[in-house]
Amino acid sequence: MPQRTMVEALNLALDEALGGDDQVCLMGQDIGVNGGVFRVTKDLQAKYGEDRVMDSPLAECGIIGTAVGMAVYGMKPVAEIQFSGFTMQAFDQIEQNMARLRNRTQGRFPIQMVMRTPYGGGIRAVEHHSESREAYWAHTPGLKVVIPSGPRNARALLAASIQDPDPVVFYEPKSIYRAFREDVPDEPEQMELGKAEVARSGSDVTIISYGAMMRPVREAADDLAELHGIESELIDLLSISPIDTDTLLTSVTRTGRCIIVHEGHQTCGVGAEIAARLAEGGAFQYLLAPIRRLTAADIPFPYFQIEQHFLPDADDVVAAARELMEWT
Amino acid sequence: MPQRTMVEALNLALDEALGGDDQVCLMGQDIGVNGGVFRVTKDLQAKYGEDRVMDSPLAECGIIGTAVGMAVYGMKPVAEIQFSGFTMQAFDQIEQNMARLRNRTQGRFPIQMVMRTPYGGGIRAVEHHSESREAYWAHTPGLKVVIPSGPRNARALLAASIQDPDPVVFYEPKSIYRAFREDVPDEPEQMELGKAEVARSGSDVTIISYGAMMRPVREAADDLAELHGIESELIDLLSISPIDTDTLLTSVTRTGRCIIVHEGHQTCGVGAEIAARLAEGGAFQYLLAPIRRLTAADIPFPYFQIEQHFLPDADDVVAAARELMEWT
Amino acid sequence: MAVGYTALPMSETEPPIDASTQPREAASPPPPPGEFDPRSIDLGRVECLQILNERGELDEGLTPDFSDDDLRRVHRAMVLSRAFDARMLAMQRQGQMGTFAPNIGQEACMIGQVWPLGPSDWFSPSYRAFGAQIWRGWSMERLMTLWAGYHEGFPPPEGVNDLPFSIVIGSHVLPATGIAMGMRRAADPHCVVVNFGDGAFSQGAVAEALNFAAVEKAPVVFVCENNGWAISTPLAKQAGSDLLAARGVGYGVHAIRVDGNDILAMMTAMGEACERARRGEGPTLVEAVTFRMSLHTTADDPTVYRDESIVEPWKSRCPIKRFESWLVRTGRLDPTDGDRIRAACEEEVLEARARFRSNAQAKPREAFDHLYQSIPPELEAQRMEYLRRLDRKGVE
Amino acid sequence: MAVGYTALPMSETEPPIDASTQPREAASPPPPPGEFDPRSIDLGRVECLQILNERGELDEGLTPDFSDDDLRRVHRAMVLSRAFDARMLAMQRQGQMGTFAPNIGQEACMIGQVWPLGPSDWFSPSYRAFGAQIWRGWSMERLMTLWAGYHEGFPPPEGVNDLPFSIVIGSHVLPATGIAMGMRRAADPHCVVVNFGDGAFSQGAVAEALNFAAVEKAPVVFVCENNGWAISTPLAKQAGSDLLAARGVGYGVHAIRVDGNDILAMMTAMGEACERARRGEGPTLVEAVTFRMSLHTTADDPTVYRDESIVEPWKSRCPIKRFESWLVRTGRLDPTDGDRIRAACEEEVLEARARFRSNAQAKPREAFDHLYQSIPPELEAQRMEYLRRLDRKGVE
Ligand SMILES: Cc1ncc(C[n+]2csc(CCOP(=O)(O)OP(=O)(O)O)c2C)c(N)n1
Ligand SMILES: Cc1ncc(C[n+]2csc(CCOP(=O)(O)OP(=O)(O)O)c2C)c(N)n1
Ligand SMILES: [Mg+2]
Numbered sequence A, B: 001m002p003q004r005t006m007v008e009a010l011n012l013a014l015d016e017a018l019g020g021d022d023q024v025c026l027m028g029q030d031i032g033v034n035g036g037v038f039r040v041t042k043d044l045q046a047k048y049g050e051d052r053v054m055d056s057p058l059a060e061c062g063i064i065g066t067a068v069g070m071a072v073y074g075m076k077p078v079a080e081i082q083f084s085g086f087t088m089q090a091f092d093q094i095e096q097n098m099a100r101l102r103n104r105t106q107g108r109f110p111i112q113m114v115m116r117t118p119y120g121g122g123i124r125a126v127e128h129h130s131e132s133r134e135a136y137w138a139h140t141p142g143l144k145v146v147i148p149s150g151p152r153n154a155r156a157l158l159a160a161s162i163q164d165p166d167p168v169v170f171y172e173p174k175s176i177y178r179a180f181r182e183d184v185p186d187e188p189e190q191m192e193l194g195k196a197e198v199a200r201s202g203s204d205v206t207i208i209s210y211g212a213m214m215r216p217v218r219e220a221a222d223d224l225a226e227l228h229g230i231e232s233e234l235i236d237l238l239s240i241s242p243i244d245t246d247t248l249l250t251s252v253t254r255t256g257r258c259i260i261v262h263e264g265h266q267t268c269g270v271g272a273e274i275a276a277r278l279a280e281g282g283a284f285q286y287l288l289a290p291i292r293r294l295t296a297a298d299i300p301f302p303y304f305q306i307e308q309h310f311l312p313d314a315d316d317v318v319a320a321a322r323e324l325m326e327w328t
Numbered sequence C, D: 001m002a003v004g005y006t007a008l009p010m011s012e013t014e015p016p017i018d019a020s021t022q023p024r025e026a027a028s029p030p031p032p033p034g035e036f037d038p039r040s041i042d043l044g045r046v047e048c049l050q051i052l053n054e055r056g057e058l059d060e061g062l063t064p065d066f067s068d069d070d071l072r073r074v075h076r077a078m079v080l081s082r083a084f085d086a087r088m089l090a091m092q093r094q095g096q097m098g099t100f101a102p103n104i105g106q107e108a109c110m111i112g113q114v115w116p117l118g119p120s121d122w123f124s125p126s127y128r129a130f131g132a133q134i135w136r137g138w139s140m141e142r143l144m145t146l147w148a149g150y151h152e153g154f155p156p157p158e159g160v161n162d163l164p165f166s167i168v169i170g171s172h173v174l175p176a177t178g179i180a181m182g183m184r185r186a187a188d189p190h191c192v193v194v195n196f197g198d199g200a201f202s203q204g205a206v207a208e209a210l211n212f213a214a215v216e217k218a219p220v221v222f223v224c225e226n227n228g229w230a231i232s233t234p235l236a237k238q239a240g241s242d243l244l245a246a247r248g249v250g251y252g253v254h255a256i257r258v259d260g261n262d263i264l265a266m267m268t269a270m271g272e273a274c275e276r277a278r279r280g281e282g283p284t285l286v287e288a289v290t291f292r293m294s295l296h297t298t299a300d301d302p303t304v305y306r307d308e309s310i311v312e313p314w315k316s317r318c319p320i321k322r323f324e325s326w327l328v329r330t331g332r333l334d335p336t337d338g339d340r341i342r343a344a345c346e347e348e349v350l351e352a353r354a355r356f357r358s359n360a361q362a363k364p365r366e367a368f369d370h371l372y373q374s375i376p377p378e379l380e381a382q383r384m385e386y387l388r389r390l391d392r393k394g395v396e
């Protein structure tokens, strides 16, 4: 199988979608000749023409708003927002039309579209370029929210998102855009949306994460096993909305301990929701220790000279797991 | 003491603020001659002139963006957004400037401003007029979020918000704008921001809520005591950001049971955050039963013929409390 | 000394790019901008179209070529709209209708803008467009159902290419433009009409729509119904220039100002704008000058903020009266036809009300049914909890 | 039959209003709109200002009245800006600087727009405005600190009335307008200058700012630096009309187009626009036509998307070269002054770099210090956790 970076895998998924369905089109700033500032759409305009891969004016609200219209007309737009920090500019169109038009029209106008955008820190970028605000979209009824963690699932999830009848927010962890390669088959592949994946099995503690944070989490799991004899079960959410509660409950009722790790801010973040679901119902009586959240603090993502200290790292996860194991 | 509705109490707070400080000014759609569509700013333009109480063009992003500039210039703007559903139109200015300009300039430009807006259901309004998306703002670092529950605290909290050096989002529960009157003194009154209030003491179960939902919650507490002999402790959050975790912990470690009630959607809502904080640290070992959230479902607020069934009511709270008491 | 980097910013994610592999062919760089031209640039003129003035005089040079049948249909549509509006107001005042926005006095704008549209064209209305929606094929009982707060009233009827009206001011203009962008790509020879108010024009999203349409040469006609007010805000506090059409020119969108109370002018201007769009010549902005005769909505009391004497002169500019007397004068209607048509329309409205009354039904059990194509498991759990609440309350 | 209401919508919250208690005095309804005027409306002309053309010819009729001293100061500021820029690029390529946007070729826009400003005026720049920021009082080491990713570089220096530059395209234009609105209210006789690019002009928020400024007659000068590109997007794909000044006219904002590579034209136009603003005559939009000579940012490779031969003709339009040879020709500079000044500026930049290198210090322990005036307890707990991480990692 060919080895691909996440950027290449995403490019492959877009290429396949454009090739397989005339109604699919891409829009966004600098996605044409320039191939996107991260080159995710490289060569696609040359291959499919300016009507299928269009450079948009510098207006995110305009991009999402017109994409909604194209979806009403029957097309399947995949709109790129250059950095997720600029989705704020389109918040009204996302919340009021993209997420709600199907409901408003009782299904007469399904909005089959994807909003793709790179998110997260780790590339020493300037202000407003490192946001992880996926919780905004998880809190917005009507959307699905998908976050891959590696090249192979990125391709398969993007392919599924484009074919999904509901509007999908697709967050791309840009710090691992080119950080590693994986086998990604030439043959089309899709993954079902809405399902979490058990990325490693273990019986002592459940560690739930997604996106770029899966890397330090995997590292921590190795350390925990090798250095501390703690067997952790890793869950890769993949879908932030809906959240696959069943998979989480199955694991936590077994391990009795849970750590949630993400790049987003803590208050009202995805970790809060997961902790609440565990504390609420199925897992409550099985919990052997408090739930732990390791997240970004509730401050804006810091300037890049100090950003390397801001996010939880593998050592934090190890320390938290050890604490939970010792909790009585 | 004079009896006032919440609308009158808010009007009083604004009048006092305008009278007491030349830098305070109001801006918003139809707030001048019309006194606002809910009459919260009634008569204030006549009293203070068009430069202090200004009718803005129909552009929420423009209102918040220019208010930020006025705050940089040293004024203390209180900007009204006509319904909280339209704060989406201003999301970029709220997140990127109102919440962050102080931090970006290391305190050189504090943004002392208030964004007031009526929120919530219950007035049989058309679509987009019943939103409760306070969790968006709780998830946004740099803001404070305040929600009163009656005329008296509305006045005292708005007065404090206007004088607070940080940007405040002030959500007004419009379904109780005129629903009841309370003693509101003529003398200025303020309440400290960031503190929750124990609205009723009890030892069996803690019920946490805020805003308009305090009404059904109070009703439920009466029923629980009178009909079921269950003594509930009611906590009125008042501040959604920051959340007064200490007051919550003190209560829940004592009662061991907790219900959270709000109008906002469930996923990544304020209830999620509270449940997570309880399940995380101080309260975990004291919990006698799972935490319960009673919130709006994760669907858009329904059209008004059926809205009366959408939000949790007193009976739901009673039922949940009884279940928790019986949980083993 | 803390300066010193191990990596260039973005190095992990953005390797040096090999320009030779880039698809140069697709690049169509504009010709290099030339020397600065210091001569001033003429912005041209905005045409202002009126055919039948408020004194009932017809501009002979502009006499339009509409069939008598069309003229009578259009007249009846305006009468029906007003009858519907009056009945809605009565129902609202009797507690049988939700808050809504009366359309009285804007009938010529409404009918004129949809008149040129066929079923394959699209229409995207604001919330103040009863007549236009009825013309497009929305039954009056559906509109009543909608404004009475039943979800079933919202979806456009099958076969009607309309967006549902927009409650969030200006938020429909970009989607309407997107439909036109789709049409251009599909080489679909139809067009989109979208309307919004003078207040809505302050929304940045509307400006973005004009720009997208201009860049794309999208087949869309923007109709700004400039009725002088946005709730209590008069145009003078809303806009720095009262010639809203000029914004079109600013964005490179062909623009015209029209007497919005003159149905002949509206039909003419809209017919031309739609034809331009269909021919691929790009978007048009039509500023239709009219007046909000009545309440902003039924929750509004204009006597608080405007001297109602300013409404008086507009009564003589009534779009129906002006047109009807011309139709009679030119023999296209009999003198008694007006009242006959009014009675028939009133009858039609009452029949619609009867159907509304017997059919409208709140369906609380369907609240979760249309958000996603299939309901996710977690939401299904929330739905079950909600249904238990309905059961407890004994709600069907 | 489900219709039947117990209450009117909003009845609980909105009682019937007693109009007599309303403050009518404050109402200043505009005069009732009159009859529709069918005459077409002339939009007028946009003036285009160039004083010293690219062949070095001065338009004698427009010879400006600047002192020789001012002219020399302005020349030096442009030279310094370019020296700073070149040094930044070298530092970036050596891994000593973050991603930044080169300013080369736009020096006349930059200096010309801040030239008329005094310390009580305000300036709100985009991210591509080194020269203007230095002119306003930002030390070069502060700018280096900023672009190298240290928080300490962001706050405007004490006494400098500038907003920090804006990374989110167009998001600073409304706050800048708000400052001007504050000034108007305070009867402060100063003004605000805000600049943004041709791409930024597509943002709806910028359109909203023009409208607010026009309605308020706010003392703000909008400078659109039309350099032909927004990253890879040429103006032709960005805007439906290449005369961006026309948007000003659309919103009722006085507008002018200026040769942005002609410092004399920029100084003249900006001087007049600022004076208009200070006199209370309202906002101006200045479209400064220039060209992005270099990379969009240091993370960009323009050879991917534009044929670099289009840059060639712009080299002869260099704002510094054109101005400098005129200064020499008219005896305001000696022929050797240019090189002497360049060397001195280079020296100044190197001194700034030395200060930057010895002073810049990452302060991870201060990450939480500036968000709120005093840190809320919950955030303090998060800070303690963060500090423990620093301790564990051995970070000072
Ligand atoms: C984004 C948004 N802001 C505010 C409102 C509240 N609102 C409803 S109608 C209206 C005035 C609209 O004026 P205009 O666009 O001129 O249309 P008209 O009502 O005159 O037809 C306002 C402010 C809204 N619905 N949406
Ligand atoms: C809201 C927003 N969208 C997108 C970007 C990414 N971006 C940075 S600069 C730029 C192009 C800006 O072009 P223009 O306004 O013409 O200014 P110039 O770079 O030419 O000076 C883009 C798209 C951004 N920073 N902010
Ligand atoms: Mg209007």
Ligand SMILES: [Mg+2]
Pocket: D197, D198, D199, D225, D226, D227, D228, D229, D230, D231, D292
């Ligand atoms: Mg540019």
